[in-house]
Amino acid sequence: xxxxxxxxxxxxxxxxxxxxxxxxxxxxxxxxxxxxxxxxxxxxxxxxxxxxxxxxxxxxxxxxxxxxxxxxxxxxxxxxxxxxxxxxxxxxxxxxxxxxxxxxxxxxxxxxxxxxxxxxxxxxxxxxxxxxxxxxxxxxxxxxxxxxxxxxxxxxxxxxxxxxxxxxxxxxxxxxxxxxxxxxxxxxxxxxxxxxxxxxxxxxxxxxxxxxxxxxxxxxxxxxxxxxxxxxxxxxxxxxxxxxxxxxxxxxxxxxxxxxxxxxxxxxxxxxxxxxxxxxxx
Amino acid sequence: xxxxxxxxxxxxxxxxxxxxxxxxxxxxxxxxxxxxxxxxxxxxxxxxxxxxxxxxxxxxxxxxxxxxxxxxxxxxxxxxxxxxxxxxxxxxxxxxxxxxxxxxxxxxxxxxxxxxxxxxxxxxxxxxxxxxxxxxxxxxxxxxxxxxxxxxxxxxxxxxxxxxxxxxxxxxxxxxxxxxxxxxxxxxxxxxxxxxxxxxxxxxxxxxxxxxxxxxxxxxxxxxxxxxxxxxxxxxxxxxxxxxxxxxxxxxxxxxxxxxxxxxxxxxxxxxxxxxxxxxxxxxxxxxxxxxxxxxxxx
Amino acid sequence: xxxxxxxxxxxxxxxxxxxxxxxxxxxxxxxxxxxxxxxxxxxxxxxxxxxxxxxxxxxxxxxxxxxxxxxxxxxxxxxxxxxxxxxxxxxxxxxxxxxxxxxxxxxxxxxxxxxxxxxxxxxxxxxxxxxxxxxxxxxxxxxxxxxxxxxxxxxxxxxxxxxxxxxxxxxxxxxxxxxxxxxxxxxxxxxxxxxxxxxxxxxxxxxxxxxxxxxxxxxxxxxxxxxxxxxxxxxxxxxxxxxxxxxxxxxxxxxxxxxxxxxxxxxxxxxxxxxxx
Numbered sequence: 001x002x003x004x005x006x007x008x009x010x011x012x013x014x015x016x017x018x019x020x021x022x023x024x025x026x027x028x029x030x031x032x033x034x035x036x037x038x039x040x041x042x043x044x045x046x047x048x049x050x051x052x053x054x055x056x057x058x059x060x061x062x063x064x065x066x067x068x069x070x071x072x073x074x075x076x077x078x079x080x081x082x083x084x085x086x087x088x089x090x091x092x093x094x095x096x097x098x099x100x101x102x103x104x105x106x107x108x109x110x111x112x113x114x115x116x117x118x119x120x121x122x123x124x125x126x127x128x129x130x131x132x133x134x135x136x137x138x139x140x141x142x143x144x145x146x147x148x149x150x151x152x153x154x155x156x157x158x159x160x161x162x163x164x165x166x167x168x169x170x171x172x173x174x175x176x177x178x179x180x181x182x183x184x185x186x187x188x189x190x191x192x193x194x195x196x197x198x199x200x201x202x203x204x205x206x207x208x209x210x211x212x213x214x215x216x217x218x219x220x221x222x223x224x225x226x227x228x229x230x231x232x233x234x235x236x237x238x239x240x241x242x243x244x245x246x247x248x249x250x251x252x253x254x255x256x257x258x259x260x261x262x263x264x265x266x267x268x269x270x271x272x273x274x275x276x277x278x279x280x281x282x
Numbered sequence: 283x284x285x286x287x288x289x290x291x292x293x294x295x296x297x298x299x300x301x302x303x304x305x306x307x308x309x310x311x312x313x314x315x316x317x318x319x320x321x322x323x324x325x326x327x328x329x330x331x332x333x334x335x336x337x338x339x340x341x342x343x344x345x346x347x348x349x350x351x352x353x354x355x356x357x358x359x360x361x362x363x364x365x366x367x368x369x370x371x372x373x374x375x376x377x378x379x380x381x382x383x384x385x386x387x388x389x390x391x392x393x394x395x396x397x398x399x400x401x402x403x404x405x406x407x408x409x410x411x412x413x414x415x416x417x418x419x420x421x422x423x424x425x426x427x428x429x430x431x432x433x434x435x436x437x438x439x440x441x442x443x444x445x446x447x448x449x450x451x452x453x454x455x456x457x458x459x460x461x462x463x464x465x466x467x468x469x470x471x472x473x474x475x476x477x478x479x480x481x482x483x484x485x486x487x488x489x490x491x492x493x494x495x496x497x498x499x500x501x502x503x504x505x506x507x508x509x510x511x512x513x514x515x516x517x518x519x520x521x522x523x524x525x526x527x528x529x530x531x532x533x534x535x536x537x538x539x540x541x542x543x544x545x546x547x548x549x550x551x552x553x554x555x556x557x558x559x560x561x562x563x564x565x566x567x568x569x570x571x572x573x574x575x576x577x578x579x580x581x
Numbered sequence: 582x583x584x585x586x587x588x589x590x591x592x593x594x595x596x597x598x599x600x601x602x603x604x605x606x607x608x609x610x611x612x613x614x615x616x617x618x619x620x621x622x623x624x625x626x627x628x629x630x631x632x633x634x635x636x637x638x639x640x641x642x643x644x645x646x647x648x649x650x651x652x653x654x655x656x657x658x659x660x661x662x663x664x665x666x667x668x669x670x671x672x673x674x675x676x677x678x679x680x681x682x683x684x685x686x687x688x689x690x691x692x693x694x695x696x697x698x699x700x701x702x703x704x705x706x707x708x709x710x711x712x713x714x715x716x717x718x719x720x721x722x723x724x725x726x727x728x729x730x731x732x733x734x735x736x737x738x739x740x741x742x743x744x745x746x747x748x749x750x751x752x753x754x755x756x757x758x759x760x761x762x763x764x765x766x767x768x769x770x771x772x773x774x775x776x777x778x779x780x781x782x783x784x785x786x787x788x789x790x791x792x793x794x795x796x797x798x799x800x801x802x803x804x805x806x807x808x809x810x811x812x813x814x815x816x817x818x819x820x821x822x823x824x825x826x827x828x829x830x831x832x833x834x835x836x837x838x839x840x841x842x843x844x845x846x847x848x849x850x851x852x853x854x855x856x857x858x
Binding site for chain 3: 317319342345441444447450463469470471480482483484523524528541542544549556559566567573574
């Protein structure tokens with residue numbers, strides 16, 4: 001794949017990434033539903049994989065949007081994506097098995113309206129704004145759903161708001177020790193919001209390359225999966241949490257290593273303890 | 283009565299923790315060159331000024347610290363839900379949060395610098411190796427203090443929000459306060475030390491940051507010492523005052539006049555700070571004097 | 582960061598058609614809510630819209646200078662506008678949530694005072710660092726005389742810059758912005774909390790005491806999410822930096838009111854649907 005080294009262009013077209021991201025995220029989310037069919041929690045790690053694929057899609061959307069110079073900087077795009085996504089996601093969890101699809105549709109509606117508001121009422125008039133905000137709201141909702149599935153084993157409202165706690169040998173259901181009750185959703189919110197905007201924010205510049213940015217997105221996704229797996233120890237069985245943790249660590253180690261190799265490939269020079277080189281005139 | 287005394291004691295402790303957190307946060311963000319001053323570190327190579335400063339482009343300080351503190355709090359909450367001792371839970375949570383912070387810092391430096399390859403800015407691996415552990419250490423202090431004060435607010439003072447949500451709130455507030463207070467000091471005084479003291483940086487000088495230091499080339503570790511001169515302490519005092527006064531007025535006065543007591547005290551505090559600010563502003567105008575002569579207006 | 586495609590100038594112009602469409606959208610959402618859940622749901626939605634508008638409007642007051650402010654080239658605080666407003670508002674929400682049992686009015690004002698107090702301290706310390714740490718007095722670049730104190734600004738502006746620090750009007754603007762943001766966030770939180778506390782026990786078939794953690798956390802995260810959405814929309818409106826209420830960009834506030842109202846109505850409606858359907 002030849003990548004043009006021009007301003008901020010090149011690589012796989014955005015449409016392809018969007019479709020691939022949407023499909024693989026939904027597939028991974030539904031794979032966690034195997035938990036319900038097999039009555040275990042072992043498939044929770046698919047939630048983490050859903051997070052990774054959704055973030056890859058979302059970071060490319062942010063790149064498309066912010067290339068237009070919106071004037072406020074990249075992190076705010078991540079914030080608005082997740083701010084609108086969390087509301088869609090929470091409502092969608094009431095729909096049982098159809099939750100991911102409902103979340104997608106609802107978030108798309110919210111994102112579309114927010115995009116219309118930004119472009120027309122706030123007069124930003126950026127060509128890609130409406131589509132970008134629509135996509136980002138969907139990414140936000142699906143990423144949060146992925147985190148929920150990773151940490152609790154499912155994406156239904158009951159699963160997110162209650163959990164079993166055993167006291168003196170009797171198992172009772174409690175709301176305080178749950179994904180929503182314990183506000184772990186707030187941690188997932190910020191994990192996703194930073195992870196979605198970091199890849200473009202950290203690789204922007206004249207030497208931007210698509211494969212390096214997407215590899216960084218995967219690395220951020222797996223890193224978030226590691227800490228989310230640690231948090232899931234409190235909510236799902238030890239075995240399932242350990243599987244998520246191992247998948248996260250292996251995925252992170254691989255993508256981090258690849259990212260360093262790609263940075264080495266792209267850097268002007270890879271120096272260790274050398275002085276500032278003499279550039280003419282300075 | 284006992285309730286109030288206990289409350290005041292906890293309040294004092296949270297105030298102290300907040301002060302340390304604010305100071306550590308500002309030092310950490312200046313060592314990594316995070317936030318708005320980072321635009322100059324990014325701009326310098328494009329103007330031909332290659333440097334050895336750590337280019338830590340991880341969002342701005344408020345969202346970044348919101349994440350580290352929420353993460354530390356969330357992990358601590360999870361460990362506590364597994365019946366781990368509270369202190370150990372907080373320490374473990376903060377260690378994991380700092381690990382995430384360190385990884386983000388390294389990827390940011392590698393990413394931004396590799397994208398500046400066109401201007402000849404090399405990736406300095408030794409900068410990466412030496413700076414990362416220092417910035418992680420300072421971040422640990424800040425995160426630990428914030429998660430501990432959140433735990434105190436939730437556990438000892440009885441705030442309804444669960445720990446991770448409190449971590450998010452105070453993390454973003456910490457980043458906002460530390461960034462507001464510390465950024466101009468680092469951006470103007472340290473990065474543009476060669477400009478005249480006592481005036482802003484003229485737009486024509488953008489990108490011409492200081493790259494050579496007392497011995498050899500300027501590196502970001504020196505910025506930690508520099509921040510400790512006044513920026514760090516000012517940020518610490520700022521965030522410490524915010525946390526302390528907010529909790530103090532609630533603990534002492536919320537029962538007075540069914541809640542109006544705390545409101546009145548809050549408004550009085552705002553007025554006090556307004557007076558102090560006005561005094562500072564007038565003092566500066568009188569003592570520093572204008573840059574140019576006041577032109578005689580025709581009206 | 583270079584722009585790939587040419588973007589037409591946003592400017593301060595208003596778009597009457599779009600504003601009308603926005604108003605119609607708000608009415609439609611209010612009607613839908615009345616249909617689904619008249620009474621408690623509709624009241625909560627109105628509260629959320631009011632809160633969101635307060636946040637959006639309040640953020641216009643906060644003086645933000647962005648990257649140039651970090652070099653003493655522009656007046657204002659050197660942080661992003663969305664996150665600075667969020668920081669102040671969330672500190673206010675913290676105080677307001679604590680006072681939740683004392684009633685809507687007291688809790689809202691407490692939240693506002695909390696946000697205003699945070700901004701007062703922060704703005705004071707910013708000036709402190711500028712004056713005593715950097716030797717730079719405050720000066721505005723947009724007006725010749727400070728609207729509140731009458732101080733002349735031009736001769737205190739260093740050469741080659743647009744101003745620096747926080748002139749008194751910016752300080753007052755910051756405090757007002759923090760107050761409105763904290764109050765707005767608290768209203769959103771209290772309305773949703775009240776709604777969830779009264780309806781979740783029936784929906785989830787649990788005791789009210791059991792439902793409390795869910796209600797508090799869900800209302801809290803909604804408040805945070807709505808906060809960020811409204812603050813970012815305001816940031817888009819002012820294109821990133823504003824000196825305070827005296828800045829000409831401040832006149833763009835009507836657009837932001839409509840935008841915040843639409844966004845808050847939409848998100849609030851969904852938040853209410855969780856318990857209404």
